[in-house]
Amino acid sequence: MWSIALRDLQMRRRRFITAVIAVGLVFGITLLLDGFSASLRNEAARTVATFKADEWLVSAGGSGPFTPDHLISQDAAAQVRAQPGVRNVDPLLVVATAVQPKPGNRVNVNVLGTGDALPLSGGRWPARSGEVVVNDGLNKPIGSTISMLGAQVRVVGEMHGVSYFAGTNVIALPISALQQLFAGGQRVASALVVRGHATAPSGFQAMTNAEVRGTLTRAIKVAASTVSFLDILLWIVAAGIIGTILYMTALERTRDFAALKAMGARNHHVFVAIAAQAVVLSLAAGLVSIVVSKALAPSFPITVEVPTRSYPLIFVVALALGLVGSLAGVRRAVATDPALAFGG
Amino acid sequence: MTETITEAVGTDDELVVDQLTIEYSSGGYAVRPIDGLDLHVPSGQLVLLLGASGCGKTTLLSSMAAILKPSAGRIMLGQTDVTALSGAALANYRLRKVGVIFQSFNLLASLTAVENVMVPMRLAGVRGSAARRRARELLEHVDLGHRLDHRPDDMSGGQQQRVAIARSLANEPSLVLADEPTAHLDYVQVEGVIQLLRTLAQPGRIVVVSTHDERLLPLADRVVELTPQAAGREGPPERVELSAGEVLFRQGDPAERVFTVEAGEVELVRERTDGPEEVVMVAAPGQYFGELGPMFRLPRSATARARTDSTVTSWALRDFRRRDS
Numbered sequence: 317m318w319s320i321a322l323r324d325l326q327m328r329r330r331r332f333i334t335a336v337i338a339v340g341l342v343f344g345i346t347l348l349l350d351g352f353s354a355s356l357r358n359e360a361a362r363t364v365a366t367f368k369a370d371e372w373l374v375s376a377g378g379s380g381p382f383t384p385d386h387l388i389s390q391d392a393a394a395q396v397r398a399q400p401g402v403r404n405v406d407p408l409l410v411v412a413t414a415v416q417p418k419p420g421n422r423v424n425v426n427v428l429g430t431g432d433a434l435p436l437s438g439g440r441w442p443a444r445s446g447e448v449v450v451n452d453g454l455n456k457p458i459g460s461t462i463s464m465l466g467a468q469v470r471v472v473g474e475m476h477g478v479s480y481f482a483g484t485n486v487i488a489l490p491i492s493a494l495q496q497l498f499a500g501g502q503r504v505a506s507a508l509v510v511r512g513h514a515t516a517p518s519g520f521q522a523m524t525n526a527e528v529r530g531t532l533t534r535a536i537k538v539a540a541s542t543v544s545f546l547d548i549l550l551w552i553v554a555a556g557i558i559g560t561i562l563y564m565t566a567l568e569r570t571r572d573f574a575a576l577k578a579m580g581a582r583n584h585h586v587f588v589a590i591a592a593q594a595v596v597l598s599l600a601a602g603l604v605s606i607v608v609s610k611a612l613a614p615s616f617p618i619t620v621e622v623p624t625r626s627y628p629l630i631f632v633v634a635l636a637l638g639l640v641g642s643l644a645g646v647r648r649a650v651a652t653d654p655a656l657a658f659g660g
Numbered sequence: 661m662t663e664t665i666t667e668a669v670g671t672d673d674e675l676v677v678d679q680l681t682i683e684y685s686s687g688g689y690a691v692r693p694i695d696g697l698d699l700h701v702p703s704g705q706l707v708l709l710l711g712a713s714g715c716g717k718t719t720l721l722s723s724m725a726a727i728l729k730p731s732a733g734r735i736m737l738g739q740t741d742v743t744a745l746s747g748a749a750l751a752n753y754r755l756r757k758v759g760v761i762f763q764s765f766n767l768l769a770s771l772t773a774v775e776n777v778m779v780p781m782r783l784a785g786v787r788g789s790a791a792r793r794r795a796r797e798l799l800e801h802v803d804l805g806h807r808l809d810h811r812p813d814d815m816s817g818g819q820q821q822r823v824a825i826a827r828s829l830a831n832e833p834s835l836v837l838a839d840e841p842t843a844h845l846d847y848v849q850v851e852g853v854i855q856l857l858r859t860l861a862q863p864g865r866i867v868v869v870s871t872h873d874e875r876l877l878p879l880a881d882r883v884v885e886l887t888p889q890a891a892g893r894e895g896p897p898e899r900v901e902l903s904a905g906e907v908l909f910r911q912g913d914p915a916e917r918v919f920t921v922e923a924g925e926v927e928l929v930r931e932r933t934d935g936p937e938e939v940v941m942v943a944a945p946g947q948y949f950g951e952l953g954p955m956f957r958l959p960r961s962a963t964a965r966a967r968t969d970s971t972v973t974s975w976a977l978r979d980f981r982r983r984d985s
């Protein structure tokens with residue numbers, strides 16, 4: 317029965333190749349979407365990890381270091397630093413604003429003022445006021461200038477993959493310089509980045525790295541669930557394409573199935589004759605989807621990081637959807653009346 | 661050419677048809693193409709089912725092939741009650757006991773000749789290499805040794821027919837059924853097929869061939885003439901009330917009864933394929949219609965429809981003839 321299915325597939329190869337490409341494209345898009353939602357999660361994790369923190373101290377009642385709703389005094393840092401078990405404390409000031417990397421193109425950025433230098437992928441950490449480092453996603457080369465918070469600043473260094481809130485780029489500079497630009501030089505901060513273990517002073521609360529990541533991914537939850545929803549829609553489309561193709565084929569093969577049943581084929585034979593085509597179709601579409609996702613990923617505006625486990629998974633999903641999609645065709649084929657074989 | 665290859669090895673099963681009745685419902689009317697048929701065929705015979713179109717040849721063959729359940733009666737092949745089969749036993753009968761040569765061959769278009777012949781063997785669980793070997797031998801036997809790897813589309817009707825014959829023999833059935841084997845063939849091809857079918861009937865195998873082609877007559881050990889039958893041919897006279905526009909019988913229906921008009925008007929109209937229907941006759945009270953069909957065992961040549969609310973009496977042909985005497 318497998319060979320009958322494959323021979324039939326061969327005969328209708330044009331239709332099946334078209335279907336493989338269509339379903340492959342759809343699956344390819346689901347892979348890209350997977351990569352997109354993975355990168356939403358990854359960028360948050362990467363940004364938090366950049367600080368090599370063990371704990372974060374924020375204002376009691378505040379929601380988190382990157383969602384600053386309360387300012388604290390930077391001077392609390394000295395007090396925490398004195399605690400036993402604390403190796404280092406750096407203040408962090410976070411300001412959300414917008415810049416114009418190109419004329420006529422305003423984009424949101426998160427400006428981070430830090431006590432310590434952040435890891436760079438190129439250039440150097442700012443040495444004087446009026447200098448900043450930017451995430452490479454902003455496309456501002458070293459040496460260029462940006463107008464930010466009412467001042468002209470010069471890009472002297474570059475970071476890689478430091479963004480959050482769905483690709484919103486980070487601009488970083490020493491905290492004192494940011495306090496100058498944003499708060500008229502007041503020694504304010506959004507959070508204290510602690511290495512070691514601190515007891516939160518009164519008026520403060522401690523957050524773990526996981527909790528901080530949570531505050532970042534919470535903001536993009538809607539985007540992430542939209543992606544999952546699109547995934548499901550795309551799967552339905554894929555199953556629909558497979559189902560339509562196999563149903564059409566089952567209709568065209570009615571006489572074949574009638575003859576097979578008249579010759580003594582059982583229902584499981586008929587099932588295999590259709591389902592085998594679904595299996596081949598979905599596995600081939602799985603392969604195409606990987607090619608599609610690899611080819612399209614670089615042209616996406618946000619880094620698409622397809623998780624490795626998505627690749628084997630797409631075959632499992634494809635197979636399951638292929639079989640579900642073929643059900644209508646299978647039912648149709650199994651129900652064929654063998655008496656049709658006697659028609660003239 | 662291996663003579664042994666199509667030599668029947670089945671048991672000497674007899675084919676017994678006992679009071680077989682098959683009834684279809686066609687637009688609410690009972691059509692009974694096979695009505696109380698009895699038949700006893702010893703092993704090794706070739707039986708010809710002869711009859712005009714619509715007389716039930718295909719119907720009878722498909723019930724012998726265990727594809728159509730009769731309304732009443734039995735078909736026995738040896739010890740097997742063909743009409744009582746179900747599930748695995750039914751599939752097994754279709755697969756191993758009977759081989760069918762369909763009127764339109766029903767070869768799988770995607771498969772080569774050899775692969776088509778292999779299908780029943782593969783369904784029966786024969787290994788691929790053994791099935792292929794036997795398929796080749798069968799095709800060589802039907803003189804298609806040079807067409808083994810051709811697909812049906814690349815073969816003539818006669819060649820396709822011979823592939824179908826080879827396929828029907830694949831699992832050494834004791835009953836081979838051929839439905840109108842000469843219908844799709846030109847006269848040159850017919851001769852070869854006739855000879856081939858003749859060689860198939862050997863001890864251990866029964867061949868049943870349906871045809872309206874009288875050229876096949878000399879081929880048969882036995883000829884069964886099927887004539888169109890219709891339900892309700894007998895029975896007492898009945899009054900039928902018709903409301904205006906109601907159809908009494910349709911053109912092409914099997915003819916059973918003769919009608920006399922008691923009240924109202926009934927029109928007989930003939931459907932034309934090229935335009936509006938034509939009115940053949942309007943029967944008024946005292947007039948009769950519909951006598952030719954039952955008399956000559958022909959289907960209705962026109963549709964009878966009440967023109968007004970009418971009352972008619974329906975007669976069996978015999979009663980109609982006696983009605984005035």
Ligand SMILES: Nc1ncnc2c1ncn2[C@@H]1O[C@H](COP(=O)(O)OP(=O)(O)OP(=O)(O)O)[C@@H](O)[C@H]1O
Nearest residue numbers: 684685686691693712713714715716717718719720
């Ligand atoms: N599935 C069906 N439903 C209703 N009526 C049917 C059905 N199949 C056959 N019939 C009727 O039964 C009668 C016998 O049909 P059958 O096909 O057996 O005739 P046949 O002798 O094989 O004719 P032909 O030479 O046209 O093949 C016809 O009147 C046909 O209209």
Ligand SMILES: [Mg+2]
Nearest residue numbers: 717718719840
């Ligand atoms: Mg017929």
